Amino acid sequence: MRLRRYLPNLSLLLAFDGLMRCGSVTGAARELGLTQSTVSRLVQTLEEQLGQPLFLRHRRRLIPTDAASRYHQDVSAALDLIQRGSMSLIxxxxxxxxxxxxxxxxxxxxxxxxxxxxxxxxxxxxxxxxxxxxxxxxxxxxxxxxxxxxxxxxxxxxxxxxxDESLTACASPAFLAAHPISEPDDLTSLVLLHLQTRPDAWADWFRGQGAQAMPSGGMVMDQFSMMIQAAISGLGVALLPDYLARQEIAEGHLLPILRPAVPGRGAxxxxxxxxxxxxxxxxxxxxxxxxxxx
The missing domain is CATH 3.40.190.10 (Periplasmic binding protein-like II)
Structure with a gap:
C-alpha cells in the first residue's frame, strides 16, 4: 500500500518543480498561471507534509537547500514519466x-x-x-x-x-585516386579519422590486416555521421562499423580499403x-x- 504522506499532491510537486526550474516564485507563478502567493503557499505546504525545509528564506527570496536539489531530481524524473505516459495514452x-x-x-x-x-x-x-x-x-x-x-x-x-561490431576502413574515390593504398604501410602518411569512444579501433584494424603497428595521430570525432561526411569530403580515412560502411559503399560515396569487416571489440x-x-x-x-x- 502506498503511504499518502510520501505522495504529495500533484499541485504541490508542480509548484516545487516550477520554482526549482525557474529560480524564482515570480517565474514559477507565470509558468503555472498562478499567483506568487499561491506558489509560495503550495511550496510551504509541501515542506510541512515532508517535515523538511526545502528553501531558505532570505529577503523575500527562496533559496533551495541541498536536500531540495536532490529531491528535485527524483520529482522531475517522476513528472517526466507521468507526462510521457499520459501523452502515450492520449x-x-x-x-x-x-x-x-x-x-x-x-x-x-x-x-x-x-x-x-x-x-x-x-x-x-x-x-x-x-x-x-x-x-x-x-x-x-x-x-x-x-x-x-x-x-x-x-x-x-x-x-x-x-x-558484433566489425570494422571496415573507407575513403572517398577521389581520395584513393590521389593516395593509392595496397598495404597497411600506405596509411602511415595519411590522416586517420578516429571515433572518440573507440580509441583502440584502429589498432584492432591494423592487427586484422596482419600489421604489427599503426600510425599515430589523426582527427578525433564524436559521431560516426560526422566521420562519414569527413571521409566523403576527402579529409582522410574513416574506420566504420561494417553495417555503416556497406551502405556508404553501395551508394558509391566511399570505397573499402584492404580487408573489410575486421572483428572489433564490442557488440x-x-x-x-x-x-x-x-x-x-x-x-x-x-x-x-x-x-x-x-
Missing part, C-alpha cells in the same frame, strides 16, 4: 508505446529505415526515439529500453545481443529494466529485432 490508447534510447548513428542509419516494417506488423505500437551517447539509468530516466554499444564478455541480465545490445521484461510492446519489439538481425 496518442495511442490501444497499442502502447516504447520509449527507446538509441545511439545516434545506429538510430538514423540502421534502425529508422527498418521501423516502418515494425509499424506495419504492429500498427498499434509507437516507438519513441531519443538519441543518447551516455549510458542510460532506467531507475532515474523514463526509458523502457535502450540500444547500446557494449565491450567485453559480460552480458547484462536483461539484454538481447543484436550483432550492439538491446537492454531493458527488469520492470519492463513482460511489457507487451517491448516483447513485440524485441522479437521483431531478433528476427531482423537473424
Amino acid at each position: 496518442a495511442n490508447p490501444e497499442g502502447g508505446s516504447i520509449n527507446l534510447a538509441v545511439l545516434p548513428t545506429f538510430g538514423t542509419r540502421w534502425l529508422a529505415p527498418r521501423l516502418p516494417a515494425f509499424m506495419t506488423r504492429h500498427p498499434g505500437i509507437l516507438v519513441n526515439l531519443t538519441t543518447r551517447f551516455q549510458s542510460v539509468s532506467f531507475s532515474t530516466e523514463p526509458f523502457d529500453a535502450a540500444i547500446i554499444y557494449h565491450q567485453g564478455e559480460t552480458m547484462q541480465d536483461h539484454s538481447l545481443r543484436l550483432f 550492439y545490445l538491446l537492454v531493458w529494466p527488469r520492470t519492463q521484461a513482460e511489457s507487451r510492446p517491448l516483447v513485440h519489439f524485441r522479437d521483431w529485432l531478433a528476427a531482423e538481425v537473424a
Whole structure:
C-alpha cells in the first residue's frame, strides 16, 4: 500500500518543480498561471507534509537547500514519466508505446529505415526515439529500453545481443585516386579519422590486416555521421562499423580499403529494466529485432 504522506499532491510537486526550474516564485507563478502567493503557499505546504525545509528564506527570496536539489531530481524524473505516459495514452490508447534510447548513428542509419516494417506488423505500437551517447539509468530516466554499444564478455541480465561490431576502413574515390593504398604501410602518411569512444579501433584494424603497428595521430570525432561526411569530403580515412560502411559503399560515396569487416571489440545490445521484461510492446519489439538481425 502506498503511504499518502510520501505522495504529495500533484499541485504541490508542480509548484516545487516550477520554482526549482525557474529560480524564482515570480517565474514559477507565470509558468503555472498562478499567483506568487499561491506558489509560495503550495511550496510551504509541501515542506510541512515532508517535515523538511526545502528553501531558505532570505529577503523575500527562496533559496533551495541541498536536500531540495536532490529531491528535485527524483520529482522531475517522476513528472517526466507521468507526462510521457499520459501523452502515450492520449496518442495511442490501444497499442502502447516504447520509449527507446538509441545511439545516434545506429538510430538514423540502421534502425529508422527498418521501423516502418515494425509499424506495419504492429500498427498499434509507437516507438519513441531519443538519441543518447551516455549510458542510460532506467531507475532515474523514463526509458523502457535502450540500444547500446557494449565491450567485453559480460552480458547484462536483461539484454538481447543484436550483432558484433566489425570494422571496415573507407575513403572517398577521389581520395584513393590521389593516395593509392595496397598495404597497411600506405596509411602511415595519411590522416586517420578516429571515433572518440573507440580509441583502440584502429589498432584492432591494423592487427586484422596482419600489421604489427599503426600510425599515430589523426582527427578525433564524436559521431560516426560526422566521420562519414569527413571521409566523403576527402579529409582522410574513416574506420566504420561494417553495417555503416556497406551502405556508404553501395551508394558509391566511399570505397573499402584492404580487408573489410575486421572483428572489433564490442557488440550492439538491446537492454531493458527488469520492470519492463513482460511489457507487451517491448516483447513485440524485441522479437521483431531478433528476427531482423537473424
